[in-house]
Amino acid sequence: MAESGDNSKTALVSELNGLLADHLALYFKTKNFHWHVRGPRFRDLHLLFDEQAIEIRDQIDDIGERVRKLGEDTLTSIGSVAKHTNIADQDNTKxxxxxxxxxxxxxxxxxxxRLKGLKPLAEQAGDNATDGLLDDWTDMAEERVWFLDSTLQ
Structure with missing residues (x-):
């Protein structure tokens, strides 16, 4: 692979690890809210948060394995997740x-x-497999946004 190809792959893997960190952090936050939601909408939100957490959890392994299939290392600890995620912690249970x-x-x-930003990186790296997965993952994340936004209206 040419020098620019190596740079493209490095950029792609870095962002895939960021995506992995986001999914791990978002999974934990979604479960946190699943456990701590209260009020008249408890059942509906409790179930929605759990459904979304399961979907996010199921993507975590796929993202990590994608990095490994590219011959690179994934995140290794809670500290590495914290370093690479765009998802802020939320410790308020109230x-x-x-x-x-x-x-x-x-x-x-x-x-x-982040997913949309990954798309050109996958194309530049010539990684068709990641490119295809990104479409599915983006659709899932957009659906989660839609469901959550619709509960506020």
Whole structure:
């Protein structure tokens, strides 16, 4: 692979690891809100948050394995996740349900933005497999945003 190809692959892997970090952080936050949501919409939001957490969890292994298939290393610790994620921690267990929904919606939008930024990197690296996966992952993240946003209306 040419020098520019190596640079393209390095940039792609770096962002894939960022995507992995975002998914790990978002999974944990979504489960946190699943466990701590309260109020008259408890059942609906409790179930929605769990459904979304499961979908995010199921993507984590695919993202990590994509990095490994490219011959590179994945994240290795909670510290490496914290270093690479765009998803801020949320330790407040007393947030009202709408605040939880807005925060998850906005965090999922950050994931959509990262996914869309990955698309040209996959193309530049000539990585058709990652390119194809990004379409599915983007659709899933956009659906999560839509569901969350629709609960606020």
């Amino acid at each position: 947030l009202d349900p709408d605040a939880m929904v807005r925060e998850l919606r906005d965090d999922n939008r950050k994931v959509v933005d």
